[in-house]
Amino acid sequence: MLDSETNSATIADPKVVCRDVSVSYSGKQALFDIDLDIGIHQVTSLIGPSGCGKSTFLRCMNRMNDVIDGCVVTGSISVDGVEILDDEIDAVQLRRRVGMVFQKPNPFPKSIYDNIAYGPRIHGLVRGKDELDEVVQTSLERAGLWEEVKDRLLQPGTGLSGGQQQRLCIARAIAVRPDVILMDEPCSALDPIATARVEELIDELKRSYSIVIVTHSMQQAARVSQRTAFFHLGIVVEVGETEQIFTNPRDERTQGYITGRYG
Amino acid sequence: MTDREHNTGIAVDAAEVKHARKRYRAERRFRMYGMAAIAAAAGMLALLVISIVATGWTAFYQHSIALDVTFEAKVIDPKGGRDPSVLARADYRKLARASLRELFPDVKKRGDKRKLYGLLSIGVDQQLAELVAADPSLIGQTRRVEIYASDDVDSFLKGFIDREAPESDRRVKDKEIAWLDKLEADGAITSDLNLRFWTKGDSREPELAGFWGAMVGSFFTLLVTLALSFPVGVLAATYLEEFAPKNRWTDIIEVNINNLAAVPSIVFGLLGLAVFLNFFGLPRSAPLVGGMVLALMTLPTIIIASRSALKAVPPSIREAAFGVGASELQVVTHHVVPLALPGILTGAIIGMARALGETAPLLMIGMVAFIVDIPGSVTDPATVMPVQIYLWADSPERAFVARTSAGVMALLGFLMLMNALAVILRKRFERRW
Secondary structure (H helix, E strand, C coil): CCCCCCCCCCCCCEEEEEEEEEEEECCEEEEEEEEEEEECCCEEEEECCCCCCHHHHHHHCCCHHHHCCCEEEEEEEEECCEECCCCCCCHHHHHHHEEEECCCCCCCCCEHHHHHHHHHHHHCCCCHHHHHHHHHHHHHHHCCCHHHHHHHCCCEHHHCCHHHHHHHHHHHHHCCCCCEEEEECCCCCCCHHHHHHHHHHHHHHCCCCEEEEECCCHHHHHHHCCEEEEEECCEEEEEEEHHHHHHCCCCHHHHHHHCCCCC | CCCCCCCCCCCCCHHHHHHHHHHHHHHHHHHHHHHHHHHHHHHHHHHHHHHHHHHHHHHHEEEEEEEEEECCHHHHCCCCCCCHHHHHHCCHHHHHHHHHHHHCCCCCCHHHHHHHHCCECCCHHHHHHHHHHHCHHHCCCEEEEEEEECHHHHHHHCCCCCCCCCHHHCCCCHHHHHHHHHHHHCCCEEEEECHHHHHCCCCCCHHHCCCHHHHHHHHHHHHHHHHHHHHHHHHHHHHHHHHCCCCHHHHHHHHHHHHHHCCCHHHHHHHHHHHHHHHCCCCCCCHHHHHHHHHHHHHHHHHHHHHHHHHCCCHHHHHHHHHCCCCHHHHHHHHHHHHHHHHHHHHHHHHHHHHHCCCHHHHHCCCCCCCCCCCCCCCCCCCCHHHHHHHHHCCCCHHHHHHHHHHHHHHHHHHHHHHHHHHHHHHHHCCCC
């Protein structure tokens, strides 16, 4: 779908390779032949107006669309060269490797400790209490939350502030040691200060993980991502280096969107 | 709260002021209708409770006549073997009558004697037999024993029979009144808490009739109902809500579950009679069958309540669990069902409370029988609380009227307990997200 001039969908060292990905909900097509690569150890942001298919595309990468009735995904998505849309692939194992953070902070109504420990427990990643304690501590440390919550690990995660809850959710996602983290507008429910903390955290995390972030904030995309893809009406209009997209967009629709003329 | 003068000073013109006044009046009227409705409901409830308590409270105490009974060995145990079965079958009534005759030596005529003996409950032999069974060393001694008064005497002593009324209209005649007055003057008439009501089974004699048999019957019946309907209902609801595809078949099933919830309970009774009793040949009058029938009746309630509780769990929790790689079953068993549990339990308890008060289907499967023995298992013949109330309400004796109301109070007490339990469980397990 991309013309040659704007085609930088493929990159040299991809973590996730998506080709001809189409999605339809009960017969209504939402995504049309998306080609996009997600680079290793970098942040890729997906921008575009509401309803353009960014979140749908994001959810294809860990097959979260499987749980929606009537949703059909076609095409090819491979993570480290393994085709994940294949029925043979266990979605549960895939989701361990491709973690997700949601728009609204959604900690389990359990203790902070149990929120983090849940993933490692169900996947059998740890042996014994000591190892689990360690995973909980490292995950919280990496999410920048340890200092704030280390004295109240057994209190409910739902009692934290919105920003803390979202960092708790990020800690929960990294506790199962994924390769890729998908973030669906992770800051849209947060105030600017909490947003800044999460953005710092994303910057930190990209050293160890490949991150895909859906965002409505142009500034956020510009601040945190190295590559940006602009979605519009179910297609990728333009994809490239973030700097290039924001300073020198090739497509006039991209130009229009980032300058705020529509969207 | 509506007396406050509303400030309409901000209004621009008279029409606007008028409009605002009209709006305030409409609001006031609406509030008054609401308060009137609540007052009417509360008044009716109060009326119900007061009338039941007023009729029933006298059943909670019982008059007895204290007699010096000589436990004569030659009457109780002529052979001296102290064999429990002999002791149980002895003619204790004779002993009680002998003590009565001693108190009233002038009563000579046969008819009068029969009336005199009639002051005592016919349960006197059982009462004395129990004493002797508990302590065989009583034999040969004389003890003061409080023997239940007959139901008419009890009613008279409780003031339900007017001594001024013409003798022909009274169930307690002048002579009996004279004897009772003498007994009372001797301090031989006592009134005690009616423990029998809480410890014994049914009887044809009101003063001997107890509610315990029906309570145990209700307990066994509800046990069966709970054991069948809770797991089946929760599993069905969970499957339908979380796993089943949404298609025509599941729609049909859903509609039919809703229909079943509205089916009159007697229909379930007929089904139980036709299927459980006549086809499978299960025992009649047994809590097992009663519980099965009530389980059928309660199932739709539990399924509907559980489904709405499961539906109320926010999708974000499911997504969060899927997001860290929980399988569908793990999402449901670790997160969705625990979060829905307060709603599920509330639904189950409300269903159980309905089953506790249910009468009609149990009539169909023979739980309406006169049963004296306390049921010991789910297959023993039994009756349940509402049916016991129905049976007593049908009896002509004055004292059964009070017992009927007392039974209603006990039943209402259990219903309130169950509803309180539902509230407590909901509060206890409720979690915010």
